[in-house]
Every structure is written in structure tokens, then in C-alpha cells.
Amino acid sequence: MQISVPAETTPNERRVALIPDITKKLVRAGFEVVVQSGSGQQAGFSDETYTEAGASISTDRASLLAQGDIVLRVRKPDADEVGQLKQGAIHVSYLDPYNERELVDTLAKHGVSAISMEMIPRTTRAQKMDALSSQANLAGYVMVLLAAEKLDRILPMMMTPAGTLSPARVFVIGAGVAGLQAIATAKRLGARVEAFDTRPVVAEQVQSLGAKFVEIDLGETGQTKDGYARELTPEQLEMQREGMKAVIGQSDIVITTAQVFGRPAPRIVTGDMVAAMKTGSVVVDMAVDSGGNVEGSSPDEIVDVDGVSIIGVSNLPAKVATDASQMYSSNLFNLVTEYWDEESKTLNLDPEDDIIAGCLITHDGEVVNETIKNL
């Protein structure tokens, strides 16, 4: 069983799908691992470390793709590379299947079994394979660091002989995995943290990190059975905007993480809210890639709006590429070994299994995933 790891081609993607430590485990489990030369370079892993771990290094990307029974990567494959894959190969990566219908069809056409890491269900049992969580977690940390670094003030309170510096105020919108980690990191740095989310259940979670939950009455909201937020009605969005305006106005840092899975991100922070902020304040928009929670944010740029900096980084986890690769890699390992059948030496992609049912998009030449099929 050969596992192939092609180098990432997306610009700024510094992560790698497999790190040497995990490679070693796979080799020990009986897999043959081939890694394209230079894959791990930007995440801090040299080719030698892979060789030491038991992988072979290949410079021939095409043959590497063609021979892999399992192909592991971070980002979705180029449409023209799909054709190079083996018939029946299993391809595991992010896939964005909601928006990449064409790519999905191509994968099906070539008989590739494509697993989409975004589609791992968010159940307790699946958590160890849940790359969205593991990466969002790191993103939450990175956002706070970026904001703190940009801010012209310090986050903690300080009572010093030269006067008292009051703690900076941080407002986190959307307290999912990333939002919670952002809250925790900002709290750690000593900031006064407030947070808001449309799902009322997270109020307790926010408080469990020592932050304050901002109550805004939106009427009926809720979450889907998978734990994702439901989209808000336009009226609700308006109510939310009003309620948050005051809080945003007095915050030094605003961090938005509000995403609704598979759809464009809600526009939460509008231009007038940004205008109401103090000079020197910082806004970080995690949803910049899926449309942006913040008006005026732009991917991989720091936009200055009247002295307020809006930071939009499209690939936050890549900022801590070493750790992000380690976690992504563990997720893949857990996925592969969970379904690895020692006897038959195959991956047992049982459509009855709820995790496989969730994340397996194409199989045996067909789009098998219920949600994607009916899109």
C-alpha cells in the first residue's frame, strides 16, 4: 500500500500533509510512504528527516501521484492532476465540495475515492480526525498574536510608577473552536475579553474561559445537528449589528470568526462600525476567504481605514506551519488507521459508518455523499 504525499502548490501554503513523526508510525504500520522532495521544507521538516523516518523521497511528482494508493495532501488537487491519479486511489485532502462541484465530478469520473477533510462529522468519536477543529484552534491563537502585534498598545493591565495602563479590550465575534481559542489566548495575555455568538449555548463556554458573553436578543436562532450555526435572517443580522456596535466602539481589538459552513460568511462588522472605532484599533477577520465578516477586509492585506487596521489573513494556520502540520498529519493518521484493515490490507470505506458517510464524497466512479449529491 503506497501513500503518496505530493508537495503543496497553493501559494502561501506552508503546511505539509505528513510530518516525519507520523510518517514513521505509518511505515511501522506497514505502509510504504513516498514524499515529494521539499514538501516539508516550509513547515520546518527537511527531506532527510523523512528519509530517517523511513519514507522515500521522490522528485518525480507525476509518478508519485500515479503510484499512490492513498494520496494525502492539505489542499484540493488541481483539476488537471486528477487525471494522473490511479484508478481507485483514495485521495484525502480539503476539498471544499460545496463550491467545487466540478472538481468533485472530475474525481468521480476518474474513479478516485475522495475524502473531504471538511466533511468529517463533528461527533465526539470523530474528533481525532477533525482537521477543521484542529486548524481552527491554531487559527484562533494566531489571530490574537497578529492583532496584539499590530496594536499600538499592550494587552495586559499594568500599574506602574509611570501610571496605570488599563487592559486592552478584545471582542471576539463567533465563539466556535477558533473563537474560543482566541478568547483563551487574549485572556492569557491579560486583556479584558468579551465575546458574542448567535448560539446561546456557547455563553457558558465563553464564561468557562473567564470572558464575558455579550447578550444580544436575536429571537429564535439555533444550530444544526452537526453543531454548526444556522444562517440568520436579515432582520436578525440587523439586530445583531445594532447590539454589537456599542461593544465594538470601545474595543481595541475585534476578532471575527463567524462562518456558516458551506456558504458565504455573514457580514457582521460594517463600515460604520469600523468608523466608530478608536484610531489605532485592530480588526482581524478570519472569514476573509469566504467573503469576510468585516466590510473592507481583503485577503492577505492589512487595510487601514481611518487609523483602524483590518487584518485579513487567508491561511492563518500556515502561520504556525510546524504545529499545524503536526495536527493535520495526526488527523490524517487517525483517519487512515481507523479504517485500515490489517488483513485485507485495504481501507475499509464502509458507507454505513457515519464518519465515512459524512466525508467520503466520491467512490467507485460516483458522487456518494448524500449532501453533495443533492446540492
Added chain:
Amino acid sequence: MQISVPAETTPNERRVALIPDITKKLVRAGFEVVVQSGSGQQAGFSDETYTEAGASISTDRASLLAQGDIVLRVRKPDADEVGQLKQGAIHVSYLDPYNERELVDTLAKHGVSAISMEMIPRTTRAQKMDALSSQANLAGYVMVLLAAEKLDRILPMMMTPAGTLSPARVFVIGAGVAGLQAIATAKRLGARVEAFDTRPVVAEQVQSLGAKFVEIDLGETGQTKDGYARELTPEQLEMQREGMKAVIGQSDIVITTAQVFGRPAPRIVTGDMVAAMKTGSVVVDMAVDSGGNVEGSSPDEIVDVDGVSIIGVSNLPAKVATDASQMYSSNLFNLVTEYWDEESKTLNLDPEDDIIAGCLITHDGEVVNETIKNL
């Protein structure tokens, strides 16, 4: 009594000597405050805020300098601007008098009473005017943020479904004011922190922040009566380097703050130590301006040495210009009001007073400071 605040001319100097809040206090105390237009812009204070605080805004730098009874600024004056100052004016700023003998003489020649903020003695009573401390404190915080932002890993430990990320190791060399704040900040972020200093008394201070003090036996060391470190002998430096090599090798972040007042900074981290560090590690050199503690560091650059980044920022407090200005400004305010004589409406620069004796460099046309005079 007019206080003049000229805009800073040094590149990258984003701080301002007086912030609106303190301006208000001075105006209330009876001073007339004139601020050059745009002075506070980069620290986040617009001209209007100064006007609201009761200052007048001037665009004529020359007349502002010529009319000030007291001139407050952050950086030392240009030699050619000294001539524009009023005879008998009091000029308060950083002055670097050890290395700027010529400038000091010029100031004396023009009958300016120059107060050097670096020379405020480090006594308990003088702490409120001690700008070195207040700025070093902020520098300590900034260094950790810069390093954390640059590092490809996260600082805290995390036990997650996708494996355990061990905490990053941070090694702080020199546990003075800046070093201690760096320790505190890194601890806050969850790193495993170790520290070293030549003065054994700080071991307890390091532990009081929850970090580990690295013991290296250097024989006789000590501190001067002002609390500064004494310079090490070459042999001692060698012993220190050996002892630290091991610790540096396993650290993800190394922060150096070792300075010996008035002299070039000791070279503590040599090229081979840097070479022994893991790829992706980060070194921050606070002493980069006075020669550098780290071999290969260069002001305002991130030098990459075989995958290790060496960060040298010459003006760290300016990274948090708002807070830094607030603190510097408080220091100046405390200094001015401490010696302000309400009756005679003059600053009472009594040479008997130990603070004045320490920081007043020139007066009545002469260099009056004992240390500088005998240099």
C-alpha cells in the same frame, strides 16, 4: 512658563513626549504648552486632542523651539537645533551623554540646562521618573510578541484529539526590567521559560514569576550601586557561553536583554550557538543598537541564519507607541512637577538633590554632571 514639544525627527520614532492627558494636567498646573503640529500622529493622538487638552498647536518649529522655557522630547536634539534654543532653557530628553560628548558640550555652550532621562538614578524614590524602566518594561512585552509571531509553533502546551503539542521553550538572557517582563509575558502565553542573568540576586525574582533560573557558576560578579550589572571579564564571558550553549540549543525562542550601561553590549550568543538551534527557532536581540548580544543581528532586520531568525529591532517601545508615549509622558510630568516651584514659577534644579545630581548634565553654561565631566 512655556513648555514646547517639537515633533520627533528620528526615523521610526513613533512616540511623542507629551500625550493629551498629561498636557491637560500641565495646563491645569499653570503651564503654557505648545505642541508642534502632527507630533502625536503616529502614537495615535491627533492635533485636535491636544487643542482640547488646552495646548496650542504650532507649525513653526523654529519659533516653538526658540520660545520654550522647557523643551520636552523623546530623542536627543539635533546639534544644529541646539542653537535655536533659548538661553537658560531646560531641555529634557534622552541624551546618551556617554557617547554624545560633543552634543553635551554644545548644549553647555548655549547655556541650555539639559536633563538626560537615561541618567535618572535607579532609586526607589526616582522610579516614577525613570523612563529607562518604563520603556524597557514595554520592550520586554514587545519582544515576546515579535518572537511568538515569527515562530512556526505555538507557545502554550495543548493536549488535543490531534495529539499533544508540547510547550515552546523560551530562554531569556538578562533579567533586568525588560527581561522580567519578557519572562512574564512568555509565561502568560504558556511557554516553558528559563532565564539567566549574571547578577545572582535576580534568581529569586525570576522564580517569583514562575520561571526557572539557569545556574551557571561564573565566580565573582556583582552589580554597581545603581543596580546596573558590572561588566564581565573575558574568562567569565567564556564560561557563561559554554553554560548557555546547551540551554540555547533546546530553546525555541531566545531573548537577550543584556546591557551594561554606557558601554557596548556584551556578545553573549555566538554564531555557533545560533547554528546549534533548531530550524525555525527565533532569537530576539534587544541590545542590537548598542552592538548586539547576538552574533549576526542587525538593526531593524530579521536575519535568517540557516533557518534561525534573528530579530533585531532598534526601537522596541515604539512598537506600542500609544502606551509607550503615555508612560514616557508620565515620567516627564513627574519630573517637572517634582521640581516645580509654584511660588517662583521656576524649576528648582537643586544640585544637592540626588536625582538632579544624577540627571542634570549641563547647567549655566557648564557640564555639571560629575560622571560625564570626568569621562
Added chain:
Amino acid sequence: MEVVFLTFILVLSIFLGFELISKVPATLHTPLMSGANAISGITLAGAFLSSGAGMATTGTILGTAAVAFATINVVGGYLVTDRMLSMFKSRKEG
């Protein structure tokens, strides 16, 4: 022999008295004092005999006065303690 028994009883009671009271919150100092005070009105049990044993007149007068005093102590003591404690209770709950 009775003295021996009485002394035994005395010693044991004193020890017990010491052991009984340990950490008492400040709010209970006054009620506890007052409650203990009411118990010391036990003299009443002795005063009955002085008042009712048909002794010389002076003795009976003294005894009756003793009964009156002791009753004040007992009745007043318990009632006042209860009043204090009831207030304390409602303050806590309210």
C-alpha cells in the same frame, strides 16, 4: 462520698464545656452568649427548694427572690436568644 461524685461530675462537665465550643462565627457570638446565659438560670431548680421548703421567713423571702431572679434569667434568656436567632435566620434567607 457524694463530694467525690460531685467533683467527678464537675471535672467532666468542665472538660465537656471546653470541648463543645470551638470555632464560632462572629455573628453568633451574642446569641451563643445569651443562650449559655439562659442555661445558667438552672439555679431555678435549686431555688425551688429554698423557697418552698418552709424555712424561716428570711430564708423563704430570699428563696422566693431567688426563684424570681432565676425565672427572669431563664424566660428572658431563652426568648431573647430565640429572637436574635430568628432575625439572623431571616436576614440570611432574605
Added chain:
Amino acid sequence: MEVVFLTFILVLSIFLGFELISKVPATLHTPLMSGANAISGITLAGAFLSSGAGMATTGTILGTAAVAFATINVVGGYLVTDRMLSMFKSRKEG
């Protein structure tokens, strides 16, 4: 009347016994048990009378056996407790 006094003494002693022992660290459970056990050898004080009052032979024999048993309890109990406690002490210090 004696019974009354004895009962008083009994009741007071029982209360006192309950109050005396409160939180005892686990390491002291055995020594405390053993120390209390030694005290229960107080029967010795009563056994003397049985043994030495010049009663019928059987009585004296029983009495003497009682003295012997009680002495074992007293002597052995105190010594063994002390041994345990001394070890405990030195372990703590060492």
C-alpha cells in the same frame, strides 16, 4: 443514689469521648486505637479487689487471672503504642 451519680458520670464521659476525637490523620489510626485500648486496661483497678479481697478460691483465681489479663493489656498496650509513635516520629524527621 449512687447509681444516679454513676449514670451522670457515664453520660458525661460518653459525650466527652465523642467530642474528643475529631479529624485524625490516617497515619494515626492504629496508634490511637492502640492507645485507647491501653486505657481500657483500667479494669486492672477493679481486678485488684477481685484478686485480693480474700474471696472464695474460685473468686480469687478468677480475680488473679483478671489482674494478669488486665496487666497484659495495660503494659503491652502502652509500650506498643509508644513504639509505634516513636517510629512515626523518626520517620517524619528523617
Added chain:
Amino acid sequence: MDISLLANLAYIVSAALFIFGLKMLGSPATARRGNMLSALGMLIAVAAALTDQGIVDFQWIIVGVVVGAIIGATASRLVAMTAMPEMVALFNGSGGAASLLVGWATLYGSAEVQTFTAVTVLLAILIGGVTFSGSLIAYGKLSETLNSAALVFPGQRIFNSLLLLALLGCGIMACLDPSPDSPWLYGVLGLSLLLGIMAVIPIGGADMPVVISLLNSYSGLAACAAGFAINNNILIVAGSLVGASGIILTNIMCKAMNRSLTNVLFSGFGAIKQGKAIEGEVKPISVEDAYYILEAASNVCFVPGYGMAVAQAQHVVKELGEILEGNGAEVSYAIHPVAGRMPGHMNVLLAEADVPYEQLVEMDDINPRIENVDVAIVIGANDVVNPSAREDEDSPIYGMPIINVDQARTVFVLKRSMASGFSGVDNPLFFGENTRMLFGDAKESISGVVSEFG
């Protein structure tokens, strides 16, 4: 069965009820039920006492009970809630009077009085008399009928000594001739009442609660003495229970007021040193005594310094703060700008322990209201609370603003020794009248106090 045996069994039951009652009175949850139990015990004891076969005539008993019950019930209903302590003093005084009278009456009952009985009678008269007159004075001082200030006059100590001598003399004489008409007996009576007065007048109004508690203990002892005089078990048991528990309670109350029991016990016979600072005396305090004071405090201010950091005591400090808040006290943390060894040192630590930012106060905010602070707890701070910075012009730190903890009602200083701080200057705070030194590592000291609570 013998009726007196039955009565005595009833006494045993009532003794048990008293014991339970007292125990339960010590905890807020059970106090009220405890008081009822003890009242029930009293009912049983009184009923049993009425079966005594010595009683031939109930009429005077009824008179006495009715009069007493009316007075007691009325007084206890009418008294204002704020006047409770003086009411307790009055009730206490009548208890003392009752014991005195019972003892005295005993002399009329028996034809020939044994020496042992005579001694116990005299003790009942002595203790009862002191309790009675002492309680009246205490009442007077508390209700401000009398001047509540401590009354001191020259020669007081000599006068009191003579009084004691005279009492002893009269007592011995009365024992030798234990007749109800003996002038010595009246001597003892009069002198006892005088002694009660003399013992209480030199004590200030603020100390009165402690005095009442002590007199309460005395009234128990008086009942106990009366019990010996008339050979009554329940009097002995109940009396000595009250006597002993009263002493303990007095001790606890002393600690909560930060005074020592001997100080109160003998203040009538020594010189009064109130208000005079004893210069140069360091007063250490135990963790337990610190607990008693904190438990009664309603405004507590922590003043942390470098020592808190060294001891890494921030977490326990926070916990103590929360406990005190739970106990109804107002809690704040006063941060001096230069406390610690780097700017913001205390902030880092307190933030780590999650102390809410709202509870942190700056020096300039706390100083104007420091007089309202019941206890300022200085945790390993030294220079930043050194009053010589304010007062001693020659001090190297003269002119530095400090947190004026010396002006708080009580100051606890937690440090390991008398060593000086960073600037090496001696600290007169440690010798202050209202300062108590809690020596030891700050974390251990605070942990100790924390575990005293609960």
C-alpha cells in the same frame, strides 16, 4: 421507684439536652434548634425539681415564678434589637443574683452547717455577687446610663488589692462561724458586690461584650457553687458547662477583637494602657488568631508586594479573598506602583490568579478611604508601606508616596522575618500599635488562614 431517682434521671436527660443545645448554638445552621433543645432541657429540669420532696409549700414558688416570668417575657419582647447586649447583661445579672440568694438561703435551711457547705455557700455568694453588680455596671455602660469610658482613678490598684484581702478575711471568718446572722457573711456579701463594680468600671464600653461573656461564665460558676451548696447534680453540670464554654467563648471574642483574655481579665487590677502606643514592640499573631479577626472583619484590603511573588501566594490570596467576600466582607487589592521587581509585577500575578480587574485599586484611590479598612493584609510588601517615607525626612525613601496601611484599623504583615526590603530601610510599621506580624512564608500563612475557615 424512688421519686428522687426519677428526678435525677430527668436531670441526666436535661444535661444531655444542654450539651446538645450548646453544641448546636455554635453553628449558624443549627443555632435556633439548639436554643430550643436547651430550653426543653430546662423545662425538664425545672419540672423534675418541683417533685423534690423537700418542697412543702408551693405558694411562694408560684409567686416567684410568675413575677419572674412576666418580667423576663416582657423585657425580652420589648427590647429593641440594638439593645440586645445590655438586655443579656441584665438577665445575666439576675442569674447571678439568684445563685447568691440560693446560697444565702441555704444557711437558713439547715440547723448546723458543715464547713464544706459553708465554703460552697460563700463561693456562691461571692461569684453571684460579682456577677450581679458587674452585670449591672456593664448594663449601665452599654445603655450609656453610665459613662461608657473606662474609669480610672489613682490608687485603684491598691484599693483593689485591699478589697481582695478584706474579702478573703471576711470569708475565712464566715466559714468559721457559718450562721446566717454572722456579720462576716454580710461583709462577704457587700464586698462581693463592690468587687463586681470595681472589676467592670475600669473597662471601656467597647470591651463590654467580652466582659458580659465573662460574667456569663461567672454566673455559670455561681450556679455550680450553689449546686455544691445544696447538693444538686444538674446545677453542677449545667453551671460548669456554662462556666467552661463561657470562658472559651470569651476567648474567641477577645481574639476577634484582637485583645488577649488576660488583658481583659486583669484589666481592673492593673494600670490601663489603652491608647498608648508601646514603641518598639513587635506583636506576632498566630494563624488562628488572624482567622478570628478576619472572620469578624467587614472591609479587608490586601496589599501585595514582592514577597507574594516570591512565595507564589497569588492563588491562595485570591481564594482567601473569595472566602472573605462570601463571609460578607468587602475585599480589595491595593497595588502600589512600584510593588514587586518590575512594573506591573503584581498585575501579572493577580491576573494569573484571576482576580477581577474591578477589585484592583490604585494607591491614590485606597489612601483616602484606608481608615475604613478593618484589616489591611500586607503580603510580603515592605518599602511600599513604609510610613517613614511619609514621616521621616532623613529616610532615603522620604517623599515616595506609600499605601498608608498604618492608618487602617488593624494591619497584618505577612513576612518571614524582620528583614528589610529592597531599599534596605527599617520599617516602623512593624512596631505599630495596630500591627500584627504573621511570620512565615506568605503562601503557608494564607493557606493556614484559609483552612481555618470552612
Added chain:
Amino acid sequence: MDISLLANLAYIVSAALFIFGLKMLGSPATARRGNMLSALGMLIAVAAALTDQGIVDFQWIIVGVVVGAIIGATASRLVAMTAMPEMVALFNGSGGAASLLVGWATLYGSAEVQTFTAVTVLLAILIGGVTFSGSLIAYGKLSETLNSAALVFPGQRIFNSLLLLALLGCGIMACLDPSPDSPWLYGVLGLSLLLGIMAVIPIGGADMPVVISLLNSYSGLAACAAGFAINNNILIVAGSLVGASGIILTNIMCKAMNRSLTNVLFSGFGAIKQGKAIEGEVKPISVEDAYYILEAASNVCFVPGYGMAVAQAQHVVKELGEILEGNGAEVSYAIHPVAGRMPGHMNVLLAEADVPYEQLVEMDDINPRIENVDVAIVIGANDVVNPSAREDEDSPIYGMPIINVDQARTVFVLKRSMASGFSGVDNPLFFGENTRMLFGDAKESISGVVSEFG
């Protein structure tokens, strides 16, 4: 003065010494001195007893004392440190025997025995006999001379009931005819010894220390009964002190072993349920009982979950951890990867509370050694310790690795209710044989336990 009065005064002194001694035995710092004080009290009491004028012949006394002293001293010197508990059992047995014999001998002394005396004599024989034979069995089980397993046979309950009936019958008959030669007396004697045996055999070796402590309490009661039989104060005082404090101590020991006293007291007469899980029973535990168990534990593992975060209990948890360490226990914190609501949730909190990184262990490290954990304290975790993830194939969380706290010796689960966790799955852990539920907010529960220490 009367010599018997003197003896009795000596008894009072020795009673006081016993009281002090017992009190001091309860605290490590004073235990040894306490034992000496109590020995001194014994010396005084014994010396005073020798002055009794009833004693006409000292020769047999001397014989008895010498024999007893030699045996006692030798045994106590020679016994190995590890065999202490069985030695205590033997000594205890001889105390019981002594009381039995004293009671019995009394019948030979007085010509005509009153009913009251007869009852007390029979009580002395009964309790003494049970103590004696029970202690011997306990000795046998502890020293492994007898099979240390619990011995159970069919019809045990009926047999024991009959035994009790027979004892009652014999006792009544013996009271009616209280002569030393009455066959009923021998009946009582024999049956008492049998009862002692029957009471101890069904108890397993591990519970023996509790049994010995209980028998110790009995031997005190036996002495007390003997005291009534021969009218001796000091026997009554010392005996009932030992009896009462022994019960309390037994109770404390039970709690430390997480068993209830009634369970031990009546285990001989009921069915033995050891080792059999009672399915579906939730066993709540009080803070106090939790303290007793933790105090005796030497390996404690905290398993925090989301509830710790909600309660913000991390600081007190850390403090409890430190206290337990100070108490000699090994302490670790087992972190499940998905505990909490975000990755690393527990790390953030424990780092805030400054728990050293060395004490954090991963799931895979703790599971192999979880059997050695005396107490696993589950703080607001639920799903991550749910054994159905391991055992129940139908569970939605089947297959998720969990921390196997159910395999620790004892598990405390701290939560507010029986509610399920994030995944909404019921948790069989809560019904486990070795699980105790400490209901309430986690922070308050832990604070409660913390304040029990110290």
C-alpha cells in the same frame, strides 16, 4: 482524710489525664506525649486502687501483675513492626477477658447479689466475652493463622438470630438467679464467646482494622460495665471514654476505607454483599467523607472536564493537589484530548492555575497504571470517562478512547446532577461499585474538601 476519698481524688486526676491523653493522641505533633500522659494517669489510678481497704491479701495480685507485665512487655518488645495490628488485637482481647473475669469474680465476693449488680455483671461478661473471642479471631485472620477470607455459610443469618435469642434467655434466667454456680451463667459465658466468633468470621481480612477498633470500643464498654458491677468511678469514666471515642475512631476508619459503619457493625448478621456490584445504585458522598478517603490516599489522579471550566475550579483544584502532595500522596492530572469545549481547554486552565507541566499526563500514559490510583477525582468530566465508549457497542461514542477511571480503586465524580454531558449519552460510571458522587458545583465541593484539611 478518708483514704477512699483520697483514692477517688486520684481517680479524678487520672480521668483528666486520660482525657488529655486521648485528645493529644489525635494529632501527630502531640501523640507521643499524649500516650505518656495517659500512661501516667493509669499509674495513678492503679496506685490509688491498691489503697482500697477491701484488699486484704496482696500475694495473688503480685502474682497476676508480674505474670501480666512480663507477657505484655515481652510481646510488645518482640513483635515485628508489621505485626502491630494483630498485637493490638491480642491486647484488646486480654482487656476484654479481664473485664469478663472481674464481673464474674464479683459474684463470688458478695453473699447476696442485687438485680442491678447482676445485670451489670452479665453485661461485663457478655461484652468482655465478645471482645475476647472476637479479638482472637481477628488476630487469627490478621496473622493469617486463620483463613483471612470472609467466611460465610448457608443459614448464617438464622443461626445468629438463634444465638442472640439464646443469649437473651440465658441472661434473663441468670439475672433471676444470680449465683456464681448458676448454669445459666455458664450459658451466658459460652454463648458470648461464640457470639464474638460468629461476629468476626464473616468479615474479610481487609476490614480487620475496623473490626479491631470496634472491639476496642467494646472492651471499653466492658470495663465500664465492670465498673458498674463493682461501683468504681474510674472504670466507668475510662471505660466510657474508650467506648465512645472508639466508636468515633471506628467511624473515621470506615470513612477512610469508604465503607459505612452500619455495614461493618451488622455484616455478621446480614448477607455478605462483598464483590457484587449493585447495579443501578448511585452512591453520593459528603465532603467530609471525601476528605477522610483522600486523607488516607497515596495516589490521586485528577481528571478534569468541561465542568471544571464552568465552575472555574482550576485554582482550588491546584490547591487541593498541593495539599495532597504535602500529605504524601502522588498527584497527577490526566488530560483527555477532547475534554472541555476546545482543543487544549484544560491546558489553558491548568496553566493559569500554574499546575506544573510535569504533573500533566496524557490519556495513554495514565490508563496502563490507573489500577494503582487510589482515588481518581473526576471534576466535571463526563463523556471522556464514560465506560460505555469502551464496552457498549451500541453507544454513539463507542470506540472513542477514554480515561479508564472506573478501574481506579475509588472514583469521585464531582458534578451538579445526574445530567449527561456534551454528547447526551448516559454514563454507567456513575453507578459503579467504586464510584462516589460528590454532588454540587465543582469549585464549592473542592473548596469544601480543602478546608477539611489543615
